[in-house]
Structures are given as structure tokens and as C-alpha cells.
Amino acid sequence: MVQQRLAILGAGPIGLETALYALGKGYEVQVYERDMPGAHVARWGHVRLFSPWEMNRSPWGERAVREAGHELADAEAFPTGREYLDRYLLPLARLERLRGRIHEGSKVVGVSRRHALKGHYIGDEKRAEGPFVLLLDEADGERYVEADIVIDTTGVYDQPGHLGPGGLPALGERAADRLIERHIPDVLGTDRAQYEGKTTLLVGNGYSAVTSAHLLAKLHADAPETHVHWLLLDDAPPYAPMADDPLPERLALATFGNDAARGQVDGIAPVFGQLQRLELSNDGLVADVDLVDGTRTLELDRVIGNVGYKPDASLYRELQIHQCYASEGPMKLAAYLLSQSGGGGDCLAQTSGGFETLVSPEPDFYILGAKSYGRNSDFLLKLGFEQIEELFAGLQ
């Protein structure tokens, strides 16, 4: 039997785990990674995961890394991103079985069908008769490669959202970009000088935002002239702490977040409204925030925007991918997620939806990992491992 060529886009946690699993199933696997394995995790290396080690390693990955002679960290401990990378993802990427299969510095620009344009063979099995073509940007130029099956695990981390009304850029936001951090900064480490003794506007009400708020509150305790305005849409408690939360880190953050939103945390002043305008001034920024009863002007040194991420759909623009109009995730999975929790609820209680939820009109093209959730931020690594098992069970 001819071995099927399987291309994996991105060597993050889910791309690496998929590669290892697919090799075990007999596929000819190639992984194309724009940067280095685990590149996105490396960028939030200073953040502690709220899921313990046992939820962050797949059974097959754990086995392979142990067999390669690495000692596994305590299953119940909570690693930082850096520890997760060093103690697990990099050993995984360096497994003998994956040698020569991970192409670092290989950016996937787009994927198409060699024999068909986007509008050809709608609902027709002829669509699957020719291979996929991938356009790659690499240090020594661009090239095409072919594959029979493509799995997109490129994540969402590099497409952060904008800060203005309804997700548009605030007026002046694009011009002020150099003073805006769009991820969780390492406030107590390498980025300290940018925040210590400064005034920062923090925008967002998810777990990234509360993590930034928590780090900034610690910096304030150490350097009291550090100030934060935390911009939230309204004065409802932004988090729903569960008293019996099995993840203590998450419970602590949710409780802290609600206290801070009530103005009960030193150094953090909540503001309720929408960012309207950012303007560069001589020594920083001026922000106009629309409140319920008027406008408030804030003088700032920096802005942290932690307002979520969007998937990059340009990679599969030439393919027939059915996307959800709300989350921009693949439609069947998005509908399943909505039916499971109504868009809310505890992400820990979720299960992946089975092979059918991973299928799109484009045959043999699948989106797994954080990107499969689109703008929905509930993705967990353990759900990605379930997706992998279900996908390959369905492909058999």
C-alpha cells in the first residue's frame, strides 16, 4: 500500500503530538514550522500553566519521551511555559523518530489543490483526486511541496485582537502600536523596566488579562509608583470562580480578578467602558475611554491589550473550509462547542466532539489545536490530544 503523505503546519504542542501519533499509524509525516518547535509557548514562557503536567502531556508523547531517557516532571505539578517547553516539548521534537521531519524556519504561506480552484468540484469526490500544494517561505527562497493530507495546527497566538469598539482598532491604535503589548508581558522579569514606576492601561477581561493584572499587582507591591488602569466593559464581576475548581491556579486568578474589578487590589484601578482613542504624546500616550456617563482621559506610559486572538484563515483561503461566522473556527466543531456549553461553562468539562466535528467540505484537510477553536479561548491541550486520537480513528 502507498504511504500517505501527511503535512502538519506548525510544530506547537499539538503539531508535535500529531506528528508522533501519525508516525505510529504509518503515515509519511512532514512538519513545517515557521520558527522553532514550541515557538509560541516560548513567548509565554514566564506564565504558569493552570493545568498540571498530567494534562499537558499525551499518553503516547509521555511514553516516547520517557523511552528516550528523559525523566518526566511530577504529574501533579504546574509548569511554567518555559518548563513545559524545556522538559517536554523540546525532548519531543528531538525524538529520533522525528529527526529530519520537522522543517524549522519554514513558513506556510498558503495551501491549495493542485488540480482544482476554490470553486471547483463542490461536494464532488473529484476534489480529493489530486494532492494539496503548500507554498513555503524559507531562508533560501520559496518552494512548493505536496501532501495527501494536511493538518493545520498553526495556533492563534500571532493574531491578537484590537482594542476599540466591537473589536475594531481604537482611533490612533495602529499609530501607537510600538507602545502596545498584545500578549502577557514578563512584568517581573525581562520586561520589568517598561512597567516599573509607570502607568499602564490594561484592556481585556479573560484569563490572559487577569494574569497580566496579577503580575502588575505584584510589581506594584514591590514598586508602589507602578499604576494600572484596568479597562473592563462593565462593572459585572468578570470571572466566575468555582469553589470546588480542581485547578487551584485558575480559582486563585478568578478570585483575584473579581477583587481587582471591585477596586479592592492595591495599584489596580478598574475603569468601565470602551477604548475610543489613543494618541501619542511627548512622553507616552493619552487614552480616551467612553464611559456610561461621559469620556475619561487617561495619561499613560504603555498599554497592554489582552483581548483574545483570531485564527489566520489566509492559509486555507483557496480551499473549501466552512468557517463559523462568530468564532471563525471550523463550522462543525464550532456548532458542537456551542451546543455543549452554550459558549460558556467550564472548559475542563468539555470533551472533543468526535471525527465528524473535524470534517470540513475540503476532504483531507483538518484544523486541530488552539486554531480549531477559532476566537473561542477555551481550548485545552487535553482536548487537542483527544482530537488527534479521534481524527486518526476516523481516517483509518
Ligand SMILES: Cc1cc2nc3c(=O)[nH]c(=O)nc-3n(C[C@H](O)[C@H](O)[C@H](O)COP(=O)(O)OP(=O)(O)OC[C@H]3O[C@@H](n4cnc5c(N)ncnc54)[C@H](O)[C@@H]3O)c2cc1C
Ligand atoms: C498564556 C497562555 C497560557 C495557556 N495556558 C494553558 C494551560 O494552562 N493549559 C492548557 O491546556 N492550555 C493552555 N493554553 C492554551 C493552549 O493549550 C496553548 O495556546 C497551546 O500552545 C496551543 O497549542 P497549539 O499547538 O494548538 O498552537 P501553538 O502553541 O500556538 O503553536 C502553533 C505553532 O505554529 C507555528 N506557526 C504559526 N503560523 C505558521 C505558519 N504560517 N507556518 C508554519 N508554522 C506556523 C508557530 O510558530 C507555533 O510553533 C494557554 C495559552 C496561552 C496563550
